[in-house]
Amino acid sequence: MSQIILGVILFCGGLGLFIKTTLLFHKVGQGTLSPLAPPKRLIIQGPYKIVRNPMLLGILFIMLSEALLFSSCCIFIYTLIFFLINCIYFKTVEEKMLIKRFGQDYIAYRNSVPMWLPNFRGKCKVN
Template identity: 40%
Template sequence: MRTRQAIAGSALFFIAAPGVVAGLLPWLLTDRYRLPWSTLPGLVAVGWLLIVVATALLLHAFARFALEGLGTPAPVAPTERLVVGGIYRHVRNPMYVAVLAIILGQALLFSSAALVAYAAVAAVAMVSFVKFHEEPTLARRYGAEYEAYRHAVPGWLPRLTPWRPTRDDRPR
């Protein structure tokens, strides 16, 4: 897939997937963000921090797919190469982690129990999709390269130091 096509495809998928999951659905669940903001300024600040940082990481992760992987996060247009650079050196599923952080940031911002419950349901769906679809698909597609990466980089809780592949981890 050419770089321009990968960027365009990733942008469309960004709107369709995280745009709906972390944007449209929380907007609907909070009565279109009309709920009063939290009365605790600390929760508002932490909520905004989560939303801003997670959005930046999500954009970074999408860019890695297009520029490093030459593909998209959409299963219909996968990457040509395994994406292991940038934020992917710290956590294997940064897009899912970022989307959940955005939802939880909104839950704090709006003091919304509905968004906490929604985040829990979304987390179960994401973990299940990764375990039963993504990981087996990546193992088949990238073989030993993915297995080395999977064993070195945690799926959900980021490692503090970036993973640096050794010669044995690189494809031959």
């Protein structure tokens, strides 16, 4: 029973985080999730103040909730592989694109906000 409760909590939290970050992409970043229309402005509001990849964390929470709700080791392993691939992608591809697009603002943001583990006490030092 506690597995189901944890799964539901992770799912709701992940979905909420995904929706919130998607709305920020549109309203603040003036863009979309699509590489064809990426955000034009650096987003450092809301959950982006405490972690650099809150959208992907939301997706990971949803995937973990599925592993729990379906008692599936396969989904859990897939989630770990998905996470590892994204870690490599972010470090080798996406961060370079963000530096090209947003320059020193992104570098300052990257240096003050952690990639995966939210820092609830720290503050983003980029305006």
